[in-house]
Amino acid sequence: GHVTMVLLFVYFVYEESMLDFRLPELQSIADFLGVPISWQGTLDSVFLLVEFGSLEGAKRVADRCMLVRGLFELWGQALDHPSLIDCLRKSPDFFDRHLTNKKFKYMIESFGRSYPRDKQMEMIEQFTEQLAHGGSVSMKDPDTILWVFEDVGRQMPPDVPPKQVYYARELHLSQSRKVAQQYTLKKRHYLGTTSMPAEYSFVMANMAQLKAHDMVVDCFCGTASILVAAGHLGAHCYGVEIDPRVLRGREEGKNVYSNFKQYNLVKPEFLRGDMARRFFWRAADTFDAILTDPPYGARAGSRKVNEKTMEKIIQDHKEGAHTDAPIIPTEGYELGDMLTDLLNFAGRMLRPGGRLVFWLPTTELYTDKELPSHPCLELLYNTEQPITIRLRRRLLTYVKTKKHEGEVATAPEYSPDMKSMEYQSDTYLSYKAKVEKKKAAVRKYKEDHGIPIVSKAERRREYKAKQQKVTQPEQECEAAPAADVQPQNL
Amino acid sequence: MRLLTHNLLCGPKGGYPLKLKVDSLEELEAEFDGEYVKRLIGKIEWNGLLSVLNDLHMQGFFKEIQMPADPPPFDCEDEELLKMLHHVLNEIKVIDGQLECPDTHATFTVKDGIPKMIFEDGDVGNK
Numbered sequence: 001g002h003v004t005m006v007l008l009f010v011y012f013v014y015e016e017s018m019l020d021f022r023l024p025e026l027q028s029i030a031d032f033l034g035v036p037i038s039w040q041g042t043l044d045s046v047f048l049l050v051e052f053g054s055l056e057g058a059k060r061v062a063d064r065c066m067l068v069r070g071l072f073e074l075w076g077q078a079l080d081h082p083s084l085i086d087c088l089r090k091s092p093d094f095f096d097r098h099l100t101n102k103k104f105k106y107m108i109e110s111f112g113r114s115y116p117r118d119k120q121m122e123m124i125e126q127f128t129e130q131l132a133h134g135g136s137v138s139m140k141d142p143d144t145i146l147w148v149f150e151d152v153g154r155q156m157p158p159d160v161p162p163k164q165v166y167y168a169r170e171l172h173l174s175q176s177r178k179v180a181q182q183y184t185l186k187k188r189h190y191l192g193t194t195s196m197p198a199e200y201s202f203v204m205a206n207m208a209q210l211k212a213h214d215m216v217v218d219c220f221c222g223t224a225s226i227l228v229a230a231g232h233l234g235a236h237c238y239g240v241e242i243d244p245r246v247l248r249g250r251e252e253g254k255n256v257y258s259n260f261k262q263y264n265l266v267k268p269e270f271l272r273g274d275m276a277r278r279f280f281w282r283a284a285d286t287f288d289a290i291l292t293d294p295p296y297g298a299r300a301g302s303r304k305v306n307e308k309t310m311e312k313i314i315q316d317h318k319e320g321a322h323t324d325a326p327i328i329p330t331e332g333y334e335l336g337d338m339l340t341d342l343l344n345f346a347g348r349m350l351r352p353g354g355r356l357v358f359w360l361p362t363t364e365l366y367t368d369k370e371l372p373s374h375p376c377l378e379l380l381y382n383t384e385q386p387i388t389i390r391l392r393r394r395l396l397t398y399v400k401t402k403k404h405e406g407e408v409a410t411a412p413e414y415s416p417d418m419k420s421m422e423y424q425s426d427t428y429l430s431y432k433a434k435v436e437k438k439k440a441a442v443r444k445y446k447e448d449h450g451i452p453i454v455s456k457a458e459r460r461r462e463y464k465a466k467q468q469k470v471t472q473p474e475q476e477c478e479a480a481p482a483a484d485v486q487p488q489n490l
Numbered sequence: 491m492r493l494l495t496h497n498l499l500c501g502p503k504g505g506y507p508l509k510l511k512v513d514s515l516e517e518l519e520a521e522f523d524g525e526y527v528k529r530l531i532g533k534i535e536w537n538g539l540l541s542v543l544n545d546l547h548m549q550g551f552f553k554e555i556q557m558p559a560d561p562p563p564f565d566c567e568d569e570e571l572l573k574m575l576h577h578v579l580n581e582i583k584v585i586d587g588q589l590e591c592p593d594t595h596a597t598f599t600v601k602d603g604i605p606k607m608i609f610e611d612g613d614v615g616n617k
Contacts, residue, residue: 266520271605272606
């Protein structure tokens, strides 16, 4: 039979770091839930008309997608409010069906601008009067919720008119907003520097199409922040981590289990293991999904360990102070090696149809030549996220298409000179030029106003001297050397 | 380390089942889902499960658990058996103990519920 699609106006989340992820997430979840979906054009700001197999299916998709705010029935669009009202007068059917003898309320939502309450009320009055659509206002219990959307754009001056205005009836607001709030890192009990924000973890889980009772592994789990999302979705979670300190935590009662306790989730199974020597898995095809944020290694420009610190670590280790901690490896985990290990692991351990979702560190100079590959893994999605001026990362989603036969992953050579390449990128150079310009301006100002110019090293010495004075008053009394005063020969 | 996890592990050259010595054990409660337990039947190595249950029995942790000698079918409808399987796989957790590879005799400690599956060349035990 022929499927009659419904055309819905989808309102997406605007999050600078997740712009390119919205349509891939939508596609992945629609496929997962078996809901036919299609759209035309691109998602330039936050609005897009999307066809779904059914309204019911669309609601299920919206609820699972972290980057969808809601689904609407579009009644009209135009360049400004008066034109919009004209356009709407031509569609009395909508009003007859949803407003005559019905209770309604209005929402005003502008992408890129915010209006104070009285300005919003003014707009609402304009629409209500000029459309003369009947019905009665009910804030608490409306039958129909009408939204007036404006697409202005980010950081536009106040006099710039919207690119487009829309009038739409609310069909469904996504439940995913509540999930994001529930799992926000701001309230998380155990965090580390590498903990993944809730939205990203859930988007990863959506790219992997996780469902209840899936077996999922994060093979570089750290504080297991990604597994929190998997746990929420009812998956059985496994975390592999080489460093016992991040599992153990630094304080009593705050460790890798704390977050699962906090959210009342089933505790994952953790294992200490080294992905470079991952002998310990008995059988292939065990996992439904692998989700991970691997160590970025040499590519991210790993800092050299300070010599003194290094000596102390080795000394402590010899004396047995930290017998459990791994010695800082003298060679880093090279990115290429890590990727072949990860893909070989996935090639063996995923069930056919299972997905591998992970972040690949990269720069502005990325090309597809940087992608690792494995004959059993097909790349489905590849979306970029900016991190800093120099660094970006890509979320890669692979699916296992056939059974594994041996360790056969390949990764390109990642230039060890990546650090200098990063410093030559256009973005970095223009940023550096701005910084230099500002420094020159500050120097000139100081010269013009007779303010002494003190070097950074000098300022640091002054600061340290001040700190010493503050902390040493008691010590000074003890440490004053007993001067061996010889009687003077006068 | 739950007993399900034990069943997924092997030694440095693929040897299994790892012999389990337990210092402390915990029993927890986990929600029973029959469909999930049936899927586990396909994943686990049955003799490995019988072997580890025997390890535990020999150390006095349980009176002998009545498990069939052969794995149940994938479409098993014996609710009692499924519930028992669920109990041993998902509700028994080793907190402290040791795992030993039957082939290489390499040993791996379990501490605070976490097995240390790290093996340096030259770590092979003497037996």
